[in-house]
Amino acid sequence: MLVHICCAVDSHYFLEKIQEEFPNEEIIGFFYDPNIHPYNEYRLRYLDVDYSCKKLGIRLIEGPYNLEEWLKKVKGLENEPEKGDRCTVCFDDRLETTVKKAIELGHDKFTSTLLISPKKSQDKLEKIGAELTSKYDCEFIFRDYRSGKGSQEQGLVVKENSLYRQNYCGCLFGLSAQREHQDKVMDEMFNPISNQILPESIESRLELYKKRDDLEEKNIPYKIIKQRFLNYRLMSGITKIDKKIIPSYFLCYSTLNRNSMNGRIEYEKDEIAYLNRDEVKVLSLKSFNEIGNSTYQTVKDLMFNPPTFESELNIRNKVTNNPYGLSTILVVDELIDGKYEIELNALIYEDVKEVII
Template sequence: MLVHICCSVDSHFFLEKLQKDFPDEKLTGFFYDPNIHPYSEYQLRLLDVQRSCNKLGIELLEGEYDYESWLQAVRGLEREPEKGARCEVCFDKRFTTSAKKALELGEKKITTTLLVSPLKSQEQLKRVGDEFYASHGVEFIAVDYRSGGGTQDQSRVTKEEQLYRQDYCGCIFGLTMQREQQNKLMDEMFSPISGQTLPSSIEERLEMYTTRNALEDENKEYKIVKQKFLNYRQFNFKLISGKKDLLEAYALSYSTLPRKKAQGRIEFSHNGIHYLNREEIKFITLLTYNNLSNSNYKTLKELIYNPLDFNKERILRNTLSGSDYDLTPIIVVNEIPQTKLSIYLDAKAYEDTKEKLIIFS
């Protein structure tokens, strides 16, 4: 039986149940999810599914990540709700490809871990699966592992196996509406030009779960826990001297302005820190930045495109302000300007939750 797999949270529990209920079937996993966006999220889910299948002794095949063709398939359905017409088109595409893969492998049965997802309609999945049985001759096995306490068992397995528990289906359109309803920033879509790994980002989680897998290979004990923290995203920033001269500048992480704009002049300096006469904004030179952070940036452009690790920059902020909770704009420039300055800074600091890897010695 070919088993279409969407994520480890659904697949681990689902595959365990299939192994018990279909002991004579050789199960083959098929990870085909071109709907998952961004690609780093796709990589993260695949990584965890690979780990899960290895634990269960199940072969895993990876389908093509043809995201562009998926976008074409759901065009015009972007604002459809979860379990609506867009989901059905998405199922159609994934079932068609899964059915073709099953035929290619000589399999006569297919099923999908989507059946156990509380975000999906089992009736909708069964209807699509039956249509494929009629058109492709591949039987769709519509098992129900949700009822009878199945959802609770799935949560237990997820916790015990320390699986990656994503909080959206993978679809950018579903995520957009979900975050709109939650009135939350869709920070999953942030990818800074610097390539810096942002806190609680998909890239940070990918690094953490890769480390987790390495720890398991080394038989080292670990625990994944959640913690609340103050997160930060910077949308845009620019510094204008006089009326229109754009200055090369860099704003440290956790720099915020309540009204997104401030104007003023440097009022005084102390210990290499230069203070604007408005909004408590601080300026330092690139030389001071290098000295305090033990770095060796030759130009501001180099700093902008290849900044320090986020945590190292937090340490630098603490050195300059004396607090881990300081949100004052700290701006790095080549030379301290003596003209009237206009600072445009659109950024947000907000309460968030992230995962942390605890390694036992």
């Protein structure tokens, strides 16, 4: 039996039940989810499914990540609600690809872990499965493992196995509608030009669950817990001196009261300039290198190859004695005595992140 898998949160319990009910079947997992966006989220979910399948002794096959083809299929349905027509098209695509793969592998049965997801319509999935059974002469196994205490048992399995519990279905359109309804920042779609790993970004989650896998392999005890914290995202920042734009790098947690300011150097010490407005500090690259023990040659080099987020917090702490202070701290190649004009668009918001202890 080939089992289409959408994510480990939905698949682990479902696969356990399938193994119990069909002990003589060769169960193979098929991860085919071109709807998942962005790509690092796709990689994270695949990593988690691979981890889950290894625990269950199930062979896993990865399907193609043909996002562009999927986008063409759902064109015009971008604003459909969850469980609407866009989801139907998505089900059609993933289940038909699954049944074709099942036949290719010589299987006579197929199913999908989408059946256990509380955000998916079982009626639609059962109907599509029946149509594909008739079309391809390969039996769709419909099972409702979420009724009764199924959802509760599934939740316990997720906790016991430290699985990644994602907070959106996977597709861009579902995510954007969900975040708009929640009035939350859609930070899943932030991709800084510096490639710096930001707090509670998909990239940071990917690193965390890679560490989980490593601890599991080494049989080292651990636990994943959640922590509330104040998150930060820099949208844009520009620095002008005497009306000329210069390369500048804004340290994390830099903010301005009105997103813009202009001022002059009021005091200078150890290659750090203190402007006369909005508590702005300006570091020369030389000072930044000394404080951060780095060897950047230019600010442009710093912009595209920054230190870690944690290193920036340490530098902020050394400058202001407060790692989470909100004063703007920017780095320039050299301090210039002139009129500084700064435009800064940044977001600060409450968030929750997972950490391993």
